[in-house]
Amino acid sequence: MSELDELREEVLAANLALPAHGLVTLTWGNASGIDRERGLVAIKPSGISYEAMTAPDIVVVDLDGNVVDGGRRPSTDTPTHVALYRAFEEIGGVVHTHSTWATSWSQAQREIPLLGTTHADLCAHPIPLTRRLTEAEIEEDYEGNTGVVLIETISLRGPQELPCALVRGHAPFCWGSTPAKAVEVAATLEEVARMALLTNMVEPNAPSLDAAVREKHYQRKHGRHAYYGQS
Amino acid sequence: MSELDELREEVLAANLALPAHGLVTLTWGNASGIDRERGLVAIKPSGISYEAMTAPDIVVVDLDGNVVDGGRRPSTDTPTHVALYRAFEEIGGVVHTHSTWATSWSQAQREIPLLGTTHADLCAHPIPLTRRLTEAEIEEDYEGNTGVVLIETISLRGPQELPCALVRGHAPFCWGSTPAKAVEVAATLEEVARMALLTNMVEPNAPSLDAAVREKHYQRKHGRHAYYGQS
Amino acid sequence: MSELDELREEVLAANLALPAHGLVTLTWGNASGIDRERGLVAIKPSGISYEAMTAPDIVVVDLDGNVVDGGRRPSTDTPTHVALYRAFEEIGGVVHTHSTWATSWSQAQREIPLLGTTHADLCAHPIPLTRRLTEAEIEEDYEGNTGVVLIETISLRGPQELPCALVRGHAPFCWGSTPAKAVEVAATLEEVARMALLTNMVEPNAPSLDAAVREKHYQRKHGRHAYYGQS
Amino acid sequence: MSELDELREEVLAANLALPAHGLVTLTWGNASGIDRERGLVAIKPSGISYEAMTAPDIVVVDLDGNVVDGGRRPSTDTPTHVALYRAFEEIGGVVHTHSTWATSWSQAQREIPLLGTTHADLCAHPIPLTRRLTEAEIEEDYEGNTGVVLIETISLRGPQELPCALVRGHAPFCWGSTPAKAVEVAATLEEVARMALLTNMVEPNAPSLDAAVREKHYQRKHGRHAYYGQS
Numbered sequence: 012m013s014e015l016d017e018l019r020e021e022v023l024a025a026n027l028a029l030p031a032h033g034l035v036t037l038t039w040g041n042a043s044g045i046d047r048e049r050g051l052v053a054i055k056p057s058g059i060s061y062e063a064m065t066a067p068d069i070v071v072v073d074l075d076g077n078v079v080d081g082g083r084r085p086s087t088d089t090p091t092h093v094a095l096y097r098a099f100e101e102i103g104g105v106v107h108t109h110s111t112w113a114t115s116w117s118q119a120q121r122e123i124p125l126l127g128t129t130h131a132d133l134c135a136h137p138i139p140l141t142r143r144l145t146e147a148e149i150e151e152d153y154e155g156n157t158g159v160v161l162i163e164t165i166s167l168r169g170p171q172e173l174p175c176a177l178v179r180g181h182a183p184f185c186w187g188s189t190p191a192k193a194v195e196v197a198a199t200l201e202e203v204a205r206m207a208l209l210t211n212m213v214e215p216n217a218p219s220l221d222a223a224v225r226e227k228h229y230q231r232k233h234g235r236h237a238y239y240g241q242s
Numbered sequence: 243m244s245e246l247d248e249l250r251e252e253v254l255a256a257n258l259a260l261p262a263h264g265l266v267t268l269t270w271g272n273a274s275g276i277d278r279e280r281g282l283v284a285i286k287p288s289g290i291s292y293e294a295m296t297a298p299d300i301v302v303v304d305l306d307g308n309v310v311d312g313g314r315r316p317s318t319d320t321p322t323h324v325a326l327y328r329a330f331e332e333i334g335g336v337v338h339t340h341s342t343w344a345t346s347w348s349q350a351q352r353e354i355p356l357l358g359t360t361h362a363d364l365c366a367h368p369i370p371l372t373r374r375l376t377e378a379e380i381e382e383d384y385e386g387n388t389g390v391v392l393i394e395t396i397s398l399r400g401p402q403e404l405p406c407a408l409v410r411g412h413a414p415f416c417w418g419s420t421p422a423k424a425v426e427v428a429a430t431l432e433e434v435a436r437m438a439l440l441t442n443m444v445e446p447n448a449p450s451l452d453a454a455v456r457e458k459h460y461q462r463k464h465g466r467h468a469y470y471g472q473s
Numbered sequence: 474m475s476e477l478d479e480l481r482e483e484v485l486a487a488n489l490a491l492p493a494h495g496l497v498t499l500t501w502g503n504a505s506g507i508d509r510e511r512g513l514v515a516i517k518p519s520g521i522s523y524e525a526m527t528a529p530d531i532v533v534v535d536l537d538g539n540v541v542d543g544g545r546r547p548s549t550d551t552p553t554h555v556a557l558y559r560a561f562e563e564i565g566g567v568v569h570t571h572s573t574w575a576t577s578w579s580q581a582q583r584e585i586p587l588l589g590t591t592h593a594d595l596c597a598h599p600i601p602l603t604r605r606l607t608e609a610e611i612e613e614d615y616e617g618n619t620g621v622v623l624i625e626t627i628s629l630r631g632p633q634e635l636p637c638a639l640v641r642g643h644a645p646f647c648w649g650s651t652p653a654k655a656v657e658v659a660a661t662l663e664e665v666a667r668m669a670l671l672t673n674m675v676e677p678n679a680p681s682l683d684a685a686v687r688e689k690h691y692q693r694k695h696g697r698h699a700y701y702g703q704s
Numbered sequence: 705m706s707e708l709d710e711l712r713e714e715v716l717a718a719n720l721a722l723p724a725h726g727l728v729t730l731t732w733g734n735a736s737g738i739d740r741e742r743g744l745v746a747i748k749p750s751g752i753s754y755e756a757m758t759a760p761d762i763v764v765v766d767l768d769g770n771v772v773d774g775g776r777r778p779s780t781d782t783p784t785h786v787a788l789y790r791a792f793e794e795i796g797g798v799v800h801t802h803s804t805w806a807t808s809w810s811q812a813q814r815e816i817p818l819l820g821t822t823h824a825d826l827c828a829h830p831i832p833l834t835r836r837l838t839e840a841e842i843e844e845d846y847e848g849n850t851g852v853v854l855i856e857t858i859s860l861r862g863p864q865e866l867p868c869a870l871v872r873g874h875a876p877f878c879w880g881s882t883p884a885k886a887v888e889v890a891a892t893l894e895e896v897a898r899m900a901l902l903t904n905m906v907e908p909n910a911p912s913l914d915a916a917v918r919e920k921h922y923q924r925k926h927g928r929h930a931y932y933g934q935s
Contacts, residue, residue, distance in 0.1 A: 036433045037426065039360070058471030087462060087470050109360050115437050118358035118451075119444035127811035128874045129732070129802050149454045153462075180451045181359045195730065202729045206808050208444055213812035213901055220811075220873045223842045231780060231846075239780050240751030267664045268657060270591070289702030318693060318701050340591050346668050349589035349682075350675035380685045384693075411682045412590045439675055498895045499888065501822070520933030549924060549932050571822050577899050580820035580913075581906035611916045615924075642913045643821045670906055 025190035040108035056083035094158025104190030112204035131228035256421035271339035287314035325389025335421030343435035362459035487652035502570035518545035556620025566652030574666035593690035718883035733801035749776035787851025797883030824921035
């Protein structure tokens, strides 16, 4: 049981990092992590305040979202998380927030254009927007089908090239190789969303970043010959 | 007297939560709570700083707004609070703030459109705006008649479906089954107001949230078969 | 000398309140207070950081701005402060900041329209803007003549009806019966400026607040029969 | 070795001041300082979190950017820093951030117009924008050529008259006689950028500050007869 405890601690830390980065109001937002060997996902309980949350509150579910361990009801967004884990082996952590600026782009139903190097340091493409869910999809399995449209949106490029996406009318989902990496993506996305909005206010027709600069920044951080950070 | 003391503590905590949530500047804003059995309302004193406020400063009034207990003058907005308590049995706590973003919509004299799921998690309708007060209403009983127009605005749907409203040219009022719930509504409304304004900046013609998603979010949190939070 | 020490402490507290209210960046901004009996003004030293400031750093000047006591050079804005004290007996404290939102209106060279009750709680008029200084006025005595245009701007209504004004292209000056009251005006003005700007973003043609509501709010706080706050 | 240690401490302090001033998200941004006698530059390591950073993490490089002392890989922006030090003897410290508002102007590919006295207190010109890098320049030596276009942009007036510039599509670089002065420029620039953007929102055609006021403010702080601050 001690490996599950470790995962719980990691997922608790990721959840607590969300208010620390200013990404959540009240209890909104949730982070999860996966133990790939066991096929088990640890996730935030639904509607619990961050101040009161401790490791035993973190719920463990299987890849169908059934509770396997823990006394709490898991996040209502659990079916979206497990859909992402099932679809992409590379994903080790998922974060969902209603962070102010990224959510505003989701509500505007607009992808986030690539306007600067801060965005290119995260991703070499606009931040994509999911398609509209049909009424049947909402009725049948809303949270699971939110996972379906996220998977559709990123499947061509994969979750490493596209580390996050905006759910139309809702808010962002982010992922990474670990829960901590997914939190880092969420914090970066929020700042990218904020600066894109402010850039638009200075200059409504701001051009996209030059392709050569965009590739340089993305590759120096994520490419085969990356030289950003410590080796 | 110990039950009144409990109510005072509850109302004090709700008042202190307002600056903690970033909803007030200086001494603006006030929270109240009601003891339905006794018909007594506990409310913030007028113009007292939050840092210095203690439980004995909280004033107890009857449902006509007459001071029953306490050495302070109650909030100038007391007649609005008691009007709401008199009109709706379901209301257990009321909060009034001049929080930045919600107040900006009040000043713009525009209801807040329903643009995303964060709004639908709070309420399935646009946040309504009260009608203009007549000069006679202002002259005769300004604060009481502010209650009257709030009651008019929400009476068709009731205070559970509409947990808050914007007073035209002024600022929001919020309510809930307890003072703490009313504070939660106030914090949520402020974030909803902020994201609606930013959404409009990205896309001035942002469409309303799809009705099916709106109903799904509202019902999963507030409906008969709600499955958000812990049971 | 002990009364001067008291004034120094009062002025120090007012200066330290400016960063506490989020009204200053680095060392910008300054507060002063006057001892009317002695005709002496205590004011912030120029370019000293708020963290390091102690009461002995506060400089005492006469009503012509000559240093009477203290080892520091007074704020470069001292001639503006003393001009205001000389012109209006009612002024007991003056605050100048480059607070973000009020300064943005100054730079836009626009008075702040009266759009809501928060503004009316402070002042029953738009926040006025000084006229352009002539080149001769700038050359001859820039800081003194900044006082002159402020005095021109408010002289018709007086410093009680108009507790602050925007210097064109520069930033706000605020005043009150004490240094602490002037700080309160500065904090209120900043929030009023912010909400007016955001209101304009929601609705570029937002109407002025109804005159009857405006008078009601101003009078209940500042009128002869004021009933806001503790008596 | 003790002088290098001193420089490291000074550069560490400058780096830690960046999050303290709200200028950085995650690990973005970097500060450096130079020991002119030895021709050695101390700079932030690449991708290290500010919370964990200590003096031994600061990397010492020569003016060609080769690591001379320290166990870390230096900031990827090191070639830009050393290019600036090589070009201008007056520069003793360099700061690069992706601070929100200044970066938004960089992304909008617009210089920051001189709209108020806060800007004039920093610099008597619009904050300039570098030209577009060619694909060859990006390919060959991206970071070094970022230095080249910065040097081109400021060489006519020099680094004292122009204490900062915006790299097109990227973010600001700032400099000063010491690392601490460069941090002060970065904090001032961010506030100037924010107020310029907000000014534009109030009044899209806001006029430039009158030349006479601009010169007065710049000269009273930076001119031969400066009288701002303590002598």
